[in-house]
Amino acid sequence: MGEVTERAENAVRQLVGEQLAPGDRLPSERTLVDDLGVSRTTVRLVLLKLSAEGLVRAEHGRGYFVSERPG
Amino acid sequence: MGEVTERAENAVRQLVGEQLAPGDRLPSERTLVDDLGVSRTTVRLVLLKLSAEGLVRAEHGRGYFVSERPG
Amino acid sequence: MGEVTERAENAVRQLVGEQLAPGDRLPSERTLVDDLGVSRTTVRLVLLKLSAEGLVRAEHGRGYFVSERPG
């Protein structure tokens, strides 16, 4: 995993862990693209990783949400 | 066609083929939204497809009805 | 215009004149149906009248909004 992706991942992890509560919706993919200054591919790579960890959960057409049971 | 739409399509096909008779009225779009747990857009996509096939026919202000000649 | 429609009209007029500001969105047609306890036909009749007066303006798919220049 490259340097850019790693920085994006840490930014999203921090957002989820420190600024959001379980059940909260994350910023949209396109908002994260703008805010983090990375490509949509990179954003999705990060979100897919966090989804696999169970930290967040995607709902088609609605958004990403912070999981109730992290892990 | 996506996974969600496909499941909804199968549910409506089964309803039309097994529980309703020619001339019967289908549940309203909004009822199907509740019963199938999908958006109205997805419900309409399915009903439009079945209409194009001639399985059902829409009547503005009245509802959807099972066709007399399926096919 | 019947008694029921008149009561509904007065309720919406009061809402627009006293509780909302120019540019604000009105409650949706279906919300007004529930809140006023009248049919959709009655609600639309009232909103059409207020639109004709220039008090409110409809935007398809978005809602009704209080006009900037009432009248």
Next chain:
Amino acid sequence: MGEVTERAENAVRQLVGEQLAPGDRLPSERTLVDDLGVSRTTVRLVLLKLSAEGLVRAEHGRGYFVSERPG
């Protein structure tokens, strides 16, 4: 088909017929949203119709292209 969609359809037809040549790429759906002032749903409805007619062809991840054989 509604009034808004019809206007959008005519605009795209004119673009395809008068300003683009076979093989040319159309503006992206999101660009058309901005240019035509309608929602992406409406844009897609128009493009789906023109695709069904064979006037244009969609390529996933690449864009819409003017067909070689219009019709």
Next chain:
DNA sequence: GTGGTCTAGACCACT
């Protein structure tokens, strides 16, 4: 109170 049209914006699959 139904089907028809339209808005706004999300995630997904792909290049």
Next chain:
DNA sequence: GTGGTCTAGACCACA
């Protein structure tokens, strides 16, 4: 950064 799928919910036309 495109097209593809899906959500949510608004007003419109009709019965």
